[in-house]
Amino acid sequence: MKITAIEAIPYAIPYTQPLKFASGEVHTAEHVLVRVHTDEGLVGIADAPPRPFTYGETQESVIGVIEKIFAAQLVGADVFARELIHARLHRTVGNPAAKSAIDMALWDVTGQALDRPVTHLLGGYTDRMRVSHMLGFEAPQRMADEASRMRDTYGITVFKVKVGRRPVRLDIDVCRALRETLGDEAELYVDGNRGWTASEAAAALREFDELGMTLAEELCPADDVLGRRRLVQQCRVPFVADESATTPAEVTRSLLGGDATAVSIKTARTGFTHSQRVLFQCEGMGAEVVMGNQIDTQLGTVCTVAFGAAYASSSRRAGELSNFLDMSDDLLTQPLVITDGTLAVRERPGLGVAIDEDKLSRYRQDR
Incomplete structure (x- = not known):
């Protein structure tokens, strides 16, 4: 089965409220829908979420690299020649969202061709994942109110708290308000998006210890080499590398260093193929993993839960799977439903999803 065309369709859907964090804020999902067409009539889809303030990609750059470079390299290639395809993609530096969307769309085609869900092809460990909800910058009571609403409406009891503001006390007060509101049954962890210095983060960690935080993610820049290492040594919970470790090689250097x-x-950053490599490296080195979120749409979330549920180690912790709830609309014909704090995988061939063409026409940006 050969690739005959690759589409890159820009679209924009507003969020009901902006998500704010240390490295920027997002008001609209300006994403790219990627479609891989084949000579047997099967079409694979995936979502590419550009994050210019983190990885340097924009909607325009994703479309440009797919249309001008990747399509020419891949049209005519065998869908199942995954290593050859990745070798061709690897000739171009960067562009993680564009590469990952092509990879996941090809896995979607593969699942359809074999009449099996992608999550089964990947590993098939479980049929659902627990959900973690990400809370952006707001006043303490507003963040506590949102967490309460998520718990009461969807059964979510795991929350990722965006921190990294100055003064540090702002975020400590937020975490304290969340703990007081939610009680001890809720799991809380923090993500600084590199917003603090190592010394500021160390001071915050001492207070976070009292609040029972379970993870600390990217509290300070990784290029503050000595300060970061001292901070990690002091941290009593797993210290998570996210945007500082975006490739398998960077993951290895980060853990060993x-x-x-x-x-x-x-998965929006490493697709399914390279996410496997990252996961297996972490398993071999004894490092925990958490399934993260690129402020994903429902399509992006389908991909995350398909991968996370496929393996024991990636399904152990709650995945960041709920921020599509902050979008004013979506493209899928069958919306995702969070029940009792969990999200089920799609048990249909491929990714098991379809695009609502009327909604795509409404939100696409190239017409």
């Missing part, structure tokens, strides 16, 4: 003790895996 003492810059982190755990890793966030994001």
